[in-house]
Amino acid sequence: MWNMMCDVMPTITEDNIGGQRHQFSGEDVRINEFMDTVVEERNKLLDTLSKSQIRLDETEKQLAEVESERNALQRQIDATFPKVNFNFC
Numbered sequence: 001m002w003n004m005m006c007d008v009m010p011t012i013t014e015d016n017i018g019g020q021r022h023q024f025s026g027e028d029v030r031i032n033e034f035m036d037t038v039v040e041e042r043n044k045l046l047d048t049l050s051k052s053q054i055r056l057d058e059t060e061k062q063l064a065e066v067e068s069e070r071n072a073l074q075r076q077i078d079a080t081f082p083k084v085n086f087n088f089c
Helices: 002-008 026-080
Strands: none
């Protein structure tokens, strides 16, 4: 059955309409240019976002290290120097 349909059905051309190529109108060209620009801008924004996320992750890791170091230093200070309470009343 499939072979019979292939023999009977004509070939469909996708790029020709009635033997003539479709010409884009000025508006079609502007729309295509606009879409290209939008896609380029989107790609730039996604790249910038990705780089910003990487920098944020690195900064958060550095912050955690600095906080840990600060806490260790504070514990050393607390252990070395006793707390002094001044009562002036």
